Amino acid sequence: MTTEAVADPLEGVAHVPGVPKPDPVIIADGVLRHFGGLIAVDVEHLEIQRGVITALIGPNGAGKTTFFNLLTGFDHAQAGTRVYNGRELDRRYEIPQWDQAKSTVIGLLGSLIGFMLGAFILARADDQSDPSLTYLVTGFVVAVGVFLYVRNKPGGPQSLAVYGTSTALGTALGTLFAVLVSPTSNWFSTTMAVGWLIGGGLGIGFWRWATGPLPSYEIAQLGMVRTFQLTKVLARLTVLNNMRLGAQNQRGERFLSALFQTWKTQEKEITAKADVLLDRFLLSKMRDEFAGTLSGGQRKLLEMAGVLMTDPEVVMLDEPMAGVNPALTQSLLEHVIELPADGTTVVFVEHNMDVVREISDWVVMMAEGRIIAEGPPSVIGQDQRVIDAYLGAHHDETLEELDKTELAEEVDQDLDEQEEMAEEVEDE
Amino acid sequence: MSDSRREPAESRSAIPVVSIRDVVAGYIPGVPILKGADMDVAEGELIGIIGPNGAGKSTMLKALFGLIKVTSGEVLLRGKDITGKKAHQLVQQGIAYVPQTENVFPSLTIGENLEMGAFLRPSLFTERRDYIVELFPRLGERINQRAGSLSGGERQMLAMARALMMEPSVLLLDEPSAGLSPALQDQVFIRCREINEAGVTIIMVEQNAKRCLEICNRAYVLDQGRNAYTGTGTELMNDPKVIELYLGTLAAAD
Structure with missing residues (x-):
C-alpha cells in the first residue's frame, strides 16, 4: 500500500455505482452490448479516475471481460459512448450538420464541373475512343482540387468524410449524366462500370472509416493498452522479440528506414x-x-511486461494473476503498485480478493452486466455479495462438508450462464 | 475437524504403477525444464503435483506420456521401461491424458468426441457412454451439440469424459480446475476423488493447491525442475516450507 502523504483523490467520492470522479480518464455512458437475447453489458455510467488503481470484480459471466473489450475497441457496443481523455472513441470524426450540407454541395458540384469539363474537351477533340474515361479523369482531377481546398478549412477534416462520399456519388452521377447526354458513350462501357464501382466503393468505405469507431490498435496508440485472459504472446518469436514488438514509433517499420x-x-x-x-x-x-x-x-508475465513497452497512459489487465502462483503474484503486485507513480492509470479484472484488497484504490463490482457497487476495497470487501461470488459461498468448508445437491445446482447455474455467452460469441 | 485428508493407499502390488527416475526433459534441446525429477505412484493412488510457475509440472506429465523428448532418466510403467515410447502406444497400455487446453475436437459433437475417446476399443463404446452420461448428465443432454460451442466448464467436463471412455487404469490431468468458477472447481475435485475410488490411478497437476491436497493421498511439490517436497496431503498443507514456497505470503491473509 502506498505510504506517501498524497491527498487521496477519491476521498469524499460517494460509494454509489456510476458516481462521477474528480479527474476521470475514461467515461463510459449507456454502454449496451447484447448477444441475441442475452445482455452481456449494460453499464449506465462509469468513470475511471486517472492515476489510481481500479479493480473490476464480479462473478464469472458478469461481463467484465466483455466490458474491457468494449472499452479497448476489441468489441463494439450496440449503444452508448466511451470517452478517453476527452476523445470520443465511438466516432472517429464528429461531423457538424452545417458542414455536412456545405461539403456535400461542394463535392457534388465539383464532380459535376469535372464532367462538364470532360464533355467540353471531348467536343473539342474528335476522339471516338471510350469517352467515359475522359469524364472520370477530369472529374477526379477537379475532385482532388476541391479536396485540397476543403481540407484546410475549419471543420475541414471532419467534412472530408461527407465530402468523400459525395464526390464518389458525384462521380457516379456525373458518369450517368454523361451516358445519357453524350451520343457516343456506350451504356455498358467497362470503364464506366469500373468508375461507378470504385467511386461508390471508395466513397462508402471512406464514410464508414470516418464516422466509425476507433479500432483497437488506434486506441492502443492513443495510450490505452490491455492484456488478455488467454494470453496472446507470439509463440514463434523469442521472448525478447515479443517485447521489442511492443515499442511505439519504430523507425524500422517505415519502408525507407527499413531499406x-x-x-x-x-x-x-x-x-x-x-x-x-x-x-x-x-x-x-x-x-x-x-x-x-x-x-x-x-506468458502472463510476458504479456504484462510487453504492454509496458509502450509507456501507456492506461493499462487494462485482464486477470493478470490467473495461473501465476501466489509467491510470484506478490512480487508482480509490487510492480503494479508502482505504476501510478508515473501517472499511469491501472484497471484490472481480478477474482482474488486478497490481491484486490492489497493493491486497489477503488473497486467496481459487476454482476449480470451491470455495475452493482463502487467504493474503496475495505468497503466492498465486506459486501456479502462479493464474498459469496468470489470465494464461492463454500470456501471455508472442506469438500466433505459440502452439500452435493446444492453444489450441483450452483454448477448448473454457472454453466447455463456461460453457455449462452459461448454460443453467441461462436456465432460472431 | 473431520479427517477429510486421505492416508496413503495400501498398494496392491509392490511395484509402483508409474515411476519416474531422475528425468531430464524439455522442449528445446539444451534447455531442460525438468532437471532430474522423481516420482513413484502406487496402484490406485491419487497423486498431486503442485509448485510454482515454470517448475515443470505440466512437463512432467508430458514426459510421462511421451509428448516430449526425455534427455536422460527413465519412465517406468508397472516396472517396464516406457521412456521414449510414443503417446499412442501408452494409450494402448491404459494411460489417458487430459491436457489443459485444446482438449476437445471443436468441430465434432459431444457424442463424436466420446467416440474418439473409445477409438481403440469400440466395443466398449455403448457401455462407457452410458457411464459417462450418468457421471455428466449435462453432456448427455447436449450429446449432439458441437464441442466448439460449449462453455469453458462444459468443455473441461467433455475433455475428462473423453479420457474416461477408454476405461483407463491411469489418468493424467493437467490443471483440471483451471479457469473454472469456485463451484465448478469443487465439483471437479469431488469427481476426481470418486473416479479414483472406483479404482483409477490419478496423477493431477494443479494450481488450486488447497483442494488438490484435500483429495490426494500424496503429493509432489516441484520447484525449478526438481522435487522439492513430498508427503501426504495433510503433511504438505501444514508444512511451513511448502506454504512459503508455494502458497506465498498471501497464505497469511487467509
Whole structure:
C-alpha cells in the first residue's frame, strides 16, 4: 500500500455505482452490448479516475471481460459512448450538420464541373475512343482540387468524410449524366462500370472509416493498452522479440528506414528497455527462448511486461494473476503498485480478493452486466455479495462438508450462464 | 475437524504403477525444464503435483506420456521401461491424458468426441457412454451439440469424459480446475476423488493447491525442475516450507 502523504483523490467520492470522479480518464455512458437475447453489458455510467488503481470484480459471466473489450475497441457496443481523455472513441470524426450540407454541395458540384469539363474537351477533340474515361479523369482531377481546398478549412477534416462520399456519388452521377447526354458513350462501357464501382466503393468505405469507431490498435496508440485472459504472446518469436514488438514509433517499420537500416540506434534503446522490463518480471533467463515454450504463468508475465513497452497512459489487465502462483503474484503486485507513480492509470479484472484488497484504490463490482457497487476495497470487501461470488459461498468448508445437491445446482447455474455467452460469441 | 485428508493407499502390488527416475526433459534441446525429477505412484493412488510457475509440472506429465523428448532418466510403467515410447502406444497400455487446453475436437459433437475417446476399443463404446452420461448428465443432454460451442466448464467436463471412455487404469490431468468458477472447481475435485475410488490411478497437476491436497493421498511439490517436497496431503498443507514456497505470503491473509 502506498505510504506517501498524497491527498487521496477519491476521498469524499460517494460509494454509489456510476458516481462521477474528480479527474476521470475514461467515461463510459449507456454502454449496451447484447448477444441475441442475452445482455452481456449494460453499464449506465462509469468513470475511471486517472492515476489510481481500479479493480473490476464480479462473478464469472458478469461481463467484465466483455466490458474491457468494449472499452479497448476489441468489441463494439450496440449503444452508448466511451470517452478517453476527452476523445470520443465511438466516432472517429464528429461531423457538424452545417458542414455536412456545405461539403456535400461542394463535392457534388465539383464532380459535376469535372464532367462538364470532360464533355467540353471531348467536343473539342474528335476522339471516338471510350469517352467515359475522359469524364472520370477530369472529374477526379477537379475532385482532388476541391479536396485540397476543403481540407484546410475549419471543420475541414471532419467534412472530408461527407465530402468523400459525395464526390464518389458525384462521380457516379456525373458518369450517368454523361451516358445519357453524350451520343457516343456506350451504356455498358467497362470503364464506366469500373468508375461507378470504385467511386461508390471508395466513397462508402471512406464514410464508414470516418464516422466509425476507433479500432483497437488506434486506441492502443492513443495510450490505452490491455492484456488478455488467454494470453496472446507470439509463440514463434523469442521472448525478447515479443517485447521489442511492443515499442511505439519504430523507425524500422517505415519502408525507407527499413531499406537503409537507419533503425539500429533506436533498436539498441528498445532492446535495453525490454531487458529492464524482463528483469523486473523475472523473465531474463527466458530472454532468447521462443515464447511458445513458456509456461502459462510466464506468458502472463510476458504479456504484462510487453504492454509496458509502450509507456501507456492506461493499462487494462485482464486477470493478470490467473495461473501465476501466489509467491510470484506478490512480487508482480509490487510492480503494479508502482505504476501510478508515473501517472499511469491501472484497471484490472481480478477474482482474488486478497490481491484486490492489497493493491486497489477503488473497486467496481459487476454482476449480470451491470455495475452493482463502487467504493474503496475495505468497503466492498465486506459486501456479502462479493464474498459469496468470489470465494464461492463454500470456501471455508472442506469438500466433505459440502452439500452435493446444492453444489450441483450452483454448477448448473454457472454453466447455463456461460453457455449462452459461448454460443453467441461462436456465432460472431 | 473431520479427517477429510486421505492416508496413503495400501498398494496392491509392490511395484509402483508409474515411476519416474531422475528425468531430464524439455522442449528445446539444451534447455531442460525438468532437471532430474522423481516420482513413484502406487496402484490406485491419487497423486498431486503442485509448485510454482515454470517448475515443470505440466512437463512432467508430458514426459510421462511421451509428448516430449526425455534427455536422460527413465519412465517406468508397472516396472517396464516406457521412456521414449510414443503417446499412442501408452494409450494402448491404459494411460489417458487430459491436457489443459485444446482438449476437445471443436468441430465434432459431444457424442463424436466420446467416440474418439473409445477409438481403440469400440466395443466398449455403448457401455462407457452410458457411464459417462450418468457421471455428466449435462453432456448427455447436449450429446449432439458441437464441442466448439460449449462453455469453458462444459468443455473441461467433455475433455475428462473423453479420457474416461477408454476405461483407463491411469489418468493424467493437467490443471483440471483451471479457469473454472469456485463451484465448478469443487465439483471437479469431488469427481476426481470418486473416479479414483472406483479404482483409477490419478496423477493431477494443479494450481488450486488447497483442494488438490484435500483429495490426494500424496503429493509432489516441484520447484525449478526438481522435487522439492513430498508427503501426504495433510503433511504438505501444514508444512511451513511448502506454504512459503508455494502458497506465498498471501497464505497469511487467509
